[in-house]
Amino acid sequence: MRYAQILSSGGYVPERLMTNAEFDRLLGESVGDWLVENVGIRERHFMAEDQTTSDLAVAAAQVALERAGLEPTDLDRIIVATDTPDYLSPATAAVVHAKLGARRAGVFDVNSACAGWVIALDIAAKTLVTEPDERFVLVIGAYGMSRFLDWGDKKTVTLFADGAGAVVVGAGSQPGWLATAMTAAGEYHDALGIYTGGVFRPASLANLERHGPPTVQFVRKFPATFNTEQWPPLIERVLAKANAATGTRLGPDDVDRYYFTQVNLRTLEATMAALGQPLEKTHWIMDKWGYTGSACIPMALDDAIAQGKGPTPGSLVLFCASGGGIALAASLWRWR
Known part of the structure; x- marks a missing residue:
């Protein structure tokens, strides 16, 4: 039997820091x-003018590769989860491929907004289970949302930030990946996003004059309690799938570490309470790094490990994400 295991993690936070006080001014x-009171954000980081999303991805990837003891040429695939790509086309993963020098690897992007990294992680796991010739997949979440901010819109400009997180997933002889569950609420596809630049509203001169440049925007409201209502049943689903596959009886108490989309600290607190779990089982980074979308879960994982609060060998780790669309995904892993 072949199994997928997370071998290492890496993260990158750009240097430019902006505090809440600076936004006040x-x-x-x-x-x-x-x-601070409602979201938990105190400060955030933005990429430099000469940086792109692929640069953030490469920086995180290099850390993960070094920790795994691998060279870029060892990689079989590179998957980049982002909705802030370098280009509309081609894939940002191809740019990362070139910058890393990962000449053997196949590449593609996953765009499920902020749920993209968990979905990309699932794809990597299933690839390694089913492809006997492949051994190592690099899964990156990268976010350069500062390029799409309206700096006069307090509802968005104070939340979003830039960064990247990565893991190396490898084939092993012991179970790592156990199950993944996904769902969506597509009726909210037009509630939050970047709506200029694609086929729906091409970035033509007429559209730019009418709608302005591509910017992330809240178009209409969706329920403030959406995540706290949707995450617990999704977690129950992924645990049930793992139990059916392995013959176990795992419940929320058996999970040692929870890593959630880092959009709101109050949401994390409410979700852990709904699951009957102590807050110490999760980890948050939005206080110092803002909201980094598809990068936030691997960044939180890497930060927890750096602080000595990460998973230990044999522990159960659950990743749970949601993003614009609304796309949702949860994935359960046994830490190697």
Whole structure:
């Protein structure tokens, strides 16, 4: 039997720091206290003018590869999860391929907004289980949303930030990946996103004059409690799938570490309470790095490991994500 295991992690946070106090001055009103109380964000980082999403991805990937003891030429596939690509086409994974020098690897992007990295991780796991000639897949979540911000819109500019996280997934003889569950609420596809630049609204001169440049925007509201209502049943589903596949009786208490989309600290607190789990089982980074979308879960994993709070050998790890669309995914792993 072949199994997929997470071998290493890596993360990258760009240097440029912007605090809540700076946004207070920029916007001409106090937003910092509200952000801390309601979201948990105190500061965030943005990429430099000469950086792109692929640069962030490469920086995180290099750390993960070094920790795994691998060279870029050892990779069989590179999957980049992002909705802020370098180009509309080709894939940002191809740019990462060139910058890393990973000449053997196949490449593709996954765009499920902020749920993309968990979905990419599932694809990597299933690839290694079913493809006997492949051994190592690099899975990167990368986010360069600062390029799509309206700096006068306090609802978005104070939340989003840039960064990248990566893991190397390898084929092994012991179970790592156990199950993945996905769902969606497509009726909210037009609620939050970047709606200029694709086929729906091409970036023509007429559209740019009418709608402005491509920017991330909240078009209409979706329920504030959406994640706290949807994550627990999704977690129950992935645990049930793992139990059916392995003959176990795992429940929320058996999970040692939970890593969630880092959009809101209050949501993490409410979800853990709904699951009956202590807050110490999860980890958050939005306080210091803002909201980094498809990169936030691997960044949280890597930060927890760096702080000595990460998973230990044999522990159960659950990743749970949601993103614009709305796409949702949860994946359960046994740590090697």
